[in-house]
Amino acid sequence: MDAHSTGLELILNAAEGVLQIAVTDNERLLCAQEWRRAERATEILAPALRDICAALDVRLADFRRIACVRGPGSFTGIRLVLTTAAALRRTGHARLAGLDYMQALATSAVLRRGLLYGAPLWVLTHARRNQVHCQPFVAYGPQIPAQPLEAVELCPPDEALRRIAARPGYVCGSGLIRNAALFTPARTGSGPAEAAEACVMPELTNPDIPALCLLARHGDYFPQDLEPVYVRSCDAVDNLPQLAGRQGLDGGEAVSALDGLLTRAPKSEI
Secondary structure: OOOOOOOEEEEEEOOOOOEEEEEEEOOEEEEEEEEOOHHHHHHHHHHHHHHHHHHHOOOHHHOOEEEEEOOOOOHHHHHHHHHHHHHHHHHOOOEEEEEOHHHHHHHHHHHHHOOOOOOEEEEEEEEEOOEEEEEEEEOOOOOOOOEEOOOOEEEOHHHHHHHHHHOOOEEEOHHHHHOHHHHOOOOOOOOOHHHOOOEEEOOOOOOOHHHHHHHHHOOOOEOOOOOOOOOOOOHHHHOHHHHHHHOOOOHHHHHHHHHHHHHOOOOOOO
16 A cells, blocks of 8 residues: 555445445445345444455454445434444544535436536435425536535425426436426426426436545545434424323423433543
C-alpha cells in the first residue's frame, strides 16, 4: 500500500429495502453483495461481514474507512449500519463518512444514463402513506456525484409532481412505484401527464454499487460516529401518547421521559 492509498474501505447501505455491502481497496472494488431481505438485514449483516473478511483474508480491524448511508429512509436500516460502523470504529482505526441516500440515487441515474453536466434530476422516495422525500439535483458528469439544489423535503406526492412539472428532468426513486397512479408515464420514455417533459425511471429504486463507491470516494471521513438523517418523525414517537395509554401510563409523562432520554449526553464512548 502506497502513502496515498485510501486502503481498505467498507461501504454499507440499508436505507430502503436492500442491504448493500461493498469492499474496496484503494478504490478498486473487491466485493459487492446485495441482500433483498430488508426484514432480515439485522440477522444478515454480521455473518455477511464475517464471510466477506474470510474470503478476502482481511480482518474487520483492517478497514481504514467506512462509508455508511445515513438516510433518509428506514429507521431500522439506518440504525443498523450506523451502529455497526460505530462498533467497528472502536475495534480498529477506521474513519467514518456519512453518505446521503437521495444523492446516491441521483448519482445512480447519472451513471445509468450517462448524463452530462447540467442535467436536472429529481429523487422521490417513499416516506409514509401520502408522503414522499423529495429533492432536486443536478448532474456533474460521471466522475462527480450529483449535487443537490435544495434540501430534501417531506411533501405529498401531488406536490412533488407539481415541482417536477415546473422543472422537468430525470426522476427516480421508490416514490414513483408507491404512487404509480400519479407517476405512470403518458407515453414511452416520458413523464406522467401532468409533467410530460420529465423522464421517469421507475426501475431505479435502490442505489447502484458504482454510485455508492463514487460517493464514498468523495466522502469526508472523521474519527467519530455518524448522525442519522431521518427527515420525518418516527411513527412510534408520534404515537407515543396513545401507546402509553394502552399500557396504563400517562401520555404526557411518557413524551417528557423520552425527551429527557434523547437529550441526555452519553457518559462514555462505550
